[in-house]
Amino acid sequence: MGEIEFANVDKYFYLQHQKTIKELVAAIFNQKKTLERVHALKNVSFKIKKGESVGIIGKNGAGKSTLLKLMAGVSSPTSGSAKISGRISPLIELGAGFHPELNGKENIFLNGVILGMEEKFLIDKFQEIVDFSEIDMKFIYTPVKYYSSGMYMRLAFAVAIFTQPDILLVDEILAVGDTAFQAKCIAKMEEFKKEGVTTLFVSHSMDAVKKFCQRVIYLKEGKVIFDGDVNEGVNKYLKG
Amino acid sequence: MLRYWSLLKKLTSREIKARYKQSFLGFFWVLLNPLFQMIIMSFVFSKIMKMTGIGVPYPIYLYAGLLPWLFFANSIASAMGALTNNSSLIKKIYFPREILILSTLLAKVFDFSLAIIIFIILMIFFKVPFTVYMLLFFPIFLLQFIFTYGLSLLLSALNLFYRDIQYLFDLVMTLWFYVTPVIYATEFFPMEYRYIFKINPMSVFINAYRQVLFNGAYPNWESLTIGLVISVGLYLIAHSIFKKLEGMFADVV
Numbered sequence: 001m002g003e004i005e006f007a008n009v010d011k012y013f014y015l016q017h018q019k020t021i022k023e024l025v026a027a028i029f030n031q032k033k034t035l036e037r038v039h040a041l042k043n044v045s046f047k048i049k050k051g052e053s054v055g056i057i058g059k060n061g062a063g064k065s066t067l068l069k070l071m072a073g074v075s076s077p078t079s080g081s082a083k084i085s086g087r088i089s090p091l092i093e094l095g096a097g098f099h100p101e102l103n104g105k106e107n108i109f110l111n112g113v114i115l116g117m118e119e120k121f122l123i124d125k126f127q128e129i130v131d132f133s134e135i136d137m138k139f140i141y142t143p144v145k146y147y148s149s150g151m152y153m154r155l156a157f158a159v160a161i162f163t164q165p166d167i168l169l170v171d172e173i174l175a176v177g178d179t180a181f182q183a184k185c186i187a188k189m190e191e192f193k194k195e196g197v198t199t200l201f202v203s204h205s206m207d208a209v210k211k212f213c214q215r216v217i218y219l220k221e222g223k224v225i226f227d228g229d230v231n232e233g234v235n236k237y238l239k240g
Numbered sequence: 241m242l243r244y245w246s247l248l249k250k251l252t253s254r255e256i257k258a259r260y261k262q263s264f265l266g267f268f269w270v271l272l273n274p275l276f277q278m279i280i281m282s283f284v285f286s287k288i289m290k291m292t293g294i295g296v297p298y299p300i301y302l303y304a305g306l307l308p309w310l311f312f313a314n315s316i317a318s319a320m321g322a323l324t325n326n327s328s329l330i331k332k333i334y335f336p337r338e339i340l341i342l343s344t345l346l347a348k349v350f351d352f353s354l355a356i357i358i359f360i361i362l363m364i365f366f367k368v369p370f371t372v373y374m375l376l377f378f379p380i381f382l383l384q385f386i387f388t389y390g391l392s393l394l395l396s397a398l399n400l401f402y403r404d405i406q407y408l409f410d411l412v413m414t415l416w417f418y419v420t421p422v423i424y425a426t427e428f429f430p431m432e433y434r435y436i437f438k439i440n441p442m443s444v445f446i447n448a449y450r451q452v453l454f455n456g457a458y459p460n461w462e463s464l465t466i467g468l469v470i471s472v473g474l475y476l477i478a479h480s481i482f483k484k485l486e487g488m489f490a491d492v493v
Contacts, residue, residue, distance in 0.1 A: 013491040013492075014491075014492075016401065016492060018402075019403050020402055020403050020404035021402045021404050021405065021408065024402065069331065069490055072332065072334060073334035074330065074331060074332065074333065074334050074489075074490040075487065075488075075491055076487040090332050090333060096328035096329050096331075096332045096333075097328075097329050097333075099254050101257070101258040101261045102254065102257060102258060102261070106254075106257065109250060110250050110251075110254055113247050113249075113250040114247060114250070114251075114329065114335070115333065116333075118246070119246050143261070
């Protein structure tokens with residue numbers, strides 16, 4: 001549980017230049033490009049053991065998001081194999097399952113179930129989730145469309161943190177929220193680390209990566225340029 | 241699939257709750273909307289066009305076709321947006337994507353069940369006798385559901401790749417409405433064109449509903465078998481296409 005193994009993974013996807021049939025027909029008549037094959041990941045292989053904290057760094061478009069999508073299982077590799085064992089909790093785009101018209105409580109249950117939690121478990125943990133989010137109980141029955149973005153974030157993070165994951169995928173989430181809540185999140189992630197949860201950490205903040213990870217995987221144009229000690233990897237990345 | 245039961249339940253109730261929280265009149269919309277359509281159409285077609293000889297009062301005859309039709313049309317319309325509206329979920333977490341479609345349709349079944357209440361009141365009002373044949377409504381509706389689900393799977397997946405499929409399909413639906421006996425009876429159609437009703441599953445279902453509800457008789461088994469074959473066949477094909485494309489959803493959404 002909690003292991004990730006990528007062997008010779010290649011990922012191509014088609015970039016659709018036209019999003020409607022109307023545009024497609026026009027493009028065919030004008031002999032424009034319709035589909036473009038993008039080679040997003042090139043022969044990527046690595047092995048992550050249980051309990052490791054690995055940073056994934058690279059410029060925009062280097063393939064970081066594609067890599068996370070493969071790990072989350074929402075996208076499949078074109079060739080090669082991606083083996084992921086255990087429950088994955090993605091802390092990417094927090095609150096994706098939230099519905100603005102529903103209140104905080106309804107959204108906790110909705111998002112919890114989407115993240116794979118049992119309803120019974122959510123009933124037990126409801127108070128703890130609300131406490132962690134630091135949202136005043138009187139707002140829990142207010143539709144989340146009236147929440148501030150900070151409250152929204154905190155509630156989403158609080159739900160995600162209760163998934164009891166084997167693997168945690170963290171994508172730039174620490175960039176939002178106030179400093180006190182950020183510290184709380186980092187403390188929670190440290191706690192996960194002690195419990196042996198594997199963490200994948202995507203960030204553009206090299207300080208955060210250095211603080212949190214021992215190992216980095218540096219991606220450039222879809223290839224793994226470096227895989228190893230965090231300081232060495234970060235230096236390599238900063239030099240370009 | 242059992243693992244995803246509570247997800248299906250939550251997504252369905254999200255659809256239902258969100259819809260009723262948004263509008264001022266709440267649950268009454270689902271009742272009022274088809275009711276007003278029925279009243280307007282009844283006026284036009286029974287007073288102006290004078291449709292007669294159908295056995296039961298025109299308003300209820302119309303309603304028995306209009307409700308299943310609206311269920312079908314509304315389901316397809318919402319299902320086509322179901323994947324695109326949940327793009328952030330699709331990019332984030334894995335679960336079988338057909339759950340998004342199924343939950344949308346189940347929310348429409350809920351609307352449909354509410355609207356049936358008015359239908360039953362009308363049945364009593366017009367003194368249409370209740371018979372055991374009416375229980376056949378349920379298996380016929382199951383068939384209609386399978387047909388609607390199959391078409392929804394297919395169209396929602398295609399709409400993800402080309403976003404104007406839904407507008408294109410609006411046109412198809414307008415035409416489809418007129419080749420389905422919702423406002424008229426099959427018998428009003430010239431003989432040489434009636435084969436259309438045999439190969440149009442929506443017409444098969446609506447004729448069958450009217451047969452079991454108003455005539456106290458079995459539906460036309462031959463037509464219903466054609467409806468069954470088309471529905472199940474469509475579902476199987478649509479499901480396999482949907483599953484094949486599923487791996488690409490997160491890339492294109």
